[in-house]
Amino acid sequence: MAKLLYNLGKWVYERPKRVLAFWVLAIVIMTSLALNLGINFKGDMTIPGTKSEKAGKVLQKAFGKGKDQGSIRLIFKVKDGKSFDDTSVKEAVNKLITKVQDNDKAVIAVSDPYKTGTINSTRKIGYADITYKVPADDVKNSSKNKVLNSLKITRNKGIKTELGGSVKLSGTTVEGTSEAVSIVVAFFILVITFGSLLAAGLPIVTALIGLAAGLMGVILATNFFSMSSLSISLASMVGLAVGIDYALFIVSRFRQNVSDGNEIKEALALAMGTAGSSVLFAGTTVIIALCGLSLVGVPFLGVMGLAAAFVVFSVILVSLTAVPAVIRLTGKHIAPRKKKKANVKEKNKESNLWGRFVTKHPVIIILAVILLAVGISYSALDMQLGLPDNATKPKNSTERKGYDIIAEGFGKGFNGKLVVVVDGRKAGSNSQKAIQNSANKIKDLSDIASMTPPIPNKTGKIAIINIIPKSGPNDEKTKDLVKDIRNLSSDTEKTNDVKLMVTGTTAVNIDISDKLAQALPEFAIVVLGLAFVLMTIVFRSILVPIKAVLGFLMTLGATMGFAVLTLHKGNFAELLGIPRAAPILCFIPIIAVGILFGLAMDYEVFLVSRMRENYTKTGDAKKSVTSGIKLGGTVVSAAGLIMISVFASFATNGDINLKSMGLPLAFGIFFDAFIVRMTFVPAVMALLGNKAWYMPKWLDKILPKFDIEGDSLPKEEGAA
CATH class of the missing domain: 3.30.70 (Alpha-Beta Plaits)
Incomplete structure (x- = not known):
């Protein structure tokens, strides 16, 4: 693999403009197709075969009902000492109902609260339901806007009027603000890492190329597959994060190769053979983990995983082609000054302060990390799963206000019939x-x-x-x-x-949550087994994969514990912008397993591969740990901070779905990158010494070779 990517790097070096032109043309074509076909996000969070789904089929057949019709609930609360019996109130409510029904041909009927009796006992709160001819997902924005514009009829009369129902009035959208914030933060991190504005901008540009190509593909797919808008949010989140990180790893290795005395072309080829191999392996791991969501047996979750996996695939292709092309065009400007060989030799013997500290006190550090992980993970035992409803909307949204009014007038259970x-x-x-x-x-x-x-x-x-x-x-x-x-x-x-x-909606949500809770252990076992096999193949070791799996378990436990403490129990709710403490979004644990597994293996590969690379050359286990921390630690730390900034920016979104994904994942990346990979992993490696690289000879012979350290390159190419 290293040899193949080494040659790819040289091939791109000779044709950089053609490579970039290809990607520009591909994005232009896909964007044109997307504009012509349109964006058609559809699909509910449903699972076929559940008890509630079977009951729904019996209900539809028995009562002759087709697909559920969309509805918007007009929710009224009378103030200023009046009631629903006041003439002015009755006139305003009837006028609103008449206008909504007469102003939209898509409306079948609007119920009259005075005739249907949907007024509470105090005569202060009531509601009317608008029923549409089409399912909730097919109600047009023009129809929604007509309802919203009509609310001034009752609001101007002092009647608090809010909305509810099955039609989504404020869906999950990614307006670009989250990405923009994360890109700015990532740029500053890269400037500090590289000390160069041009070098810092390169990973941003190439990541956006990969993200654009991937997202255009996902948007095109919405015309052929049922896909919720949450899919593109997850794909954007993961694609942007890994896109910047993968480019960072290649650019960083290129700059180091130049600093070590290699010419631009050779430095680029070597970076592709080493860091490029790690990117390919790590990216493939992320794709496998995301595609693995299809094994859970939950259609909407599988589609989300496949959409995100496609974007990651696009990002990998861009990282292995567009990144070296841009490096070729800007190489002389982003490359650091070459250093004398004597200084290079002296520098390689050095280790940084953190590496010396971790390797000096491995036992204490290992115990401290385990205690910290167990302490945070303990809260995960109280985890309850659910699906978001209007109670988890932002406090200033009309759905949340309507939900609270209904609960006030008719009881909490009225929102969950x-x-x-x-x-x-x-x-x-x-x-x-x-x-x-x-x-x-x-x-x-x-x-x-x-x-x-x-x-x-x-x-x-x-x-x-x-x-x-x-x-x-x-x-x-x-x-x-x-x-x-x-x-x-x-x-x-x-x-x-x-x-x-x-x-009913409540029973459906309960069944979905139970189904996902049952699927989580099986999915986690598959992922952990995959991690062990992949790590064994890559690092030719038994103990390194075991350590990697244990580290991932600590990350997963701590992430779920943090989610329970914040999202479910409401700790730091005001600080984190959590509208209301509620059960954890039911698919978050499985999403976290898939994404955190892939990203954790990224950091494991990039850090430990540097250790193994040094160990195969020197045979000194302890020095390979300190060298790996020094050479790979800065890049892994920068990559971790970039990942955190991306997920944290999505956590600031008002939509509870994005917040429920972004917040735990941001913490999970922080814990994995800095507590597990940069602390626990080197401590364990230092404690194990040469035993860390033990591999039975019979097993080493039968396992396939996957060279990500570039062991074959110096011998075959004579590269320094």
Whole structure:
């Protein structure tokens, strides 16, 4: 591999303008296609085969319903001593309802709270539902804007009017602010690292080329595959971070090669053979981890992983082609001054302060890191998973205000209604009586605020019951109520030949969370097994992979512990801009496993490969550790800071989905890069000494060779 990339570096050196022209042309073509076809993000966070999904199918078939129709809920709160019975209030509400219905052909109907009785007992709070002809995802922005513009009718009369419903009024979007902030921060980090404005700008430019190519591909794919807008957010986050980092590794190695006395062309080829090999291996690891999300059995999660993997693939291609092309065109200006060979030899014997400290006190440092990881990870035992609802929207959003008004007027459980499908087809002629008897048993369950009588379909064999819990949608008591109803089904099937099934948004969210929680251990085992195999092949060692896996486990545990402390328990909520403490977004643990695994292996490869490179040349295990920290530590630290800045910038986004991803990942990168890789790893390597590189001869013979240290290059090319 090193030889192949070494030759690729020389090939690009001779054709830099052609390579860059290719990427510019590719981006132009894909952008043109995207503009012509449009952007069509669709797709819900659903999982086929869950209990709630099966109940939904029975419900649709029994009551003749097709795909769910979109709805917007108009939520009113009367102030200033008035009530819904006041003439002025009634006139304003009716005027708003009439305008919304008459002003949009997409609207089927708007319910009248006075006729439907959707006014609370104090007559201060009520709501009206707008029903559309199309599903929620297909409601056009023009229809949403008509509703928003009509709200002034009631608001001008002193009636607080907010919105809710299934139609997304403020979705997950990436407007460019997060990327812009992270790019500025990354640029300053690179300036400090390289001491050159031009050298600092190179990784930024090439990363943007790779990101643009990848994102255009994802946007084109939205016309052929069902994909939520959250997919492009994740792809942007990961693609930008690895794009800058991969270019950083190659540019840094090129500058070192020039400093060691190599000419520009040879320095570039050697950088491609060594750092380029590490980039290819590390990037492939990230892609495998992201594609592995498809194995979880959750369609929307698999699509998210594939979209992010495609962007990373584009970034790798750009890193291995456009980066050396730009280096060729700017090489003389970004290269440091060559140093005398005598000084080079003396410099290589040196180690930095951190390397000497870590190798001097390995046992103390190892114990300290383990205790720190365990202390933070302990909170992960309290982790609860869920899906975001309007309660987790920013406090100033209309959805959050509407959610709070409904909870105030009708109780917390009103925002999390449960739909129970009562299937009495097996009861035959006694189905109606059996359905009623089963409904009576449901009444005895706890945490039910209100419950409607069974509403039968035309055949009378199947009925639905609407239940409003006492607790909120993401509360544990609501989850227990869903489980209690499903457990009760075994009893009603025996005594009444009636099956009880629970569906509705709340039940769907509960099932998705449970499914992902069950899939997490299996996915983690696959990822850890993959890590062990890959590390064994690359580093020709048994103990180094074990250490890498243990380090990743500490990172994962600490990341989940931090997420629980902040997102779930609400610690530092004001500081971090968390709207409301809530269960962890259900797919975050699996996303964290996939992304952190790939990035952790990045740092492991870039740091430990420098140690192995020195060890194979000198045979001195301890000096190889200090040398690896000195030569690779600065670059890994800069890469870690860039990753943190990217994820942290997304964590500042008001959308809870992006915040729930960005915040834990930013902490996870910090913990992995600086606590695990830069502290724990060198301490363990120093403690193990030569044993760290032990490899049974029989195993070494059968494993494939993957040269990322460039061992073959000096011998074959005579490079210094």
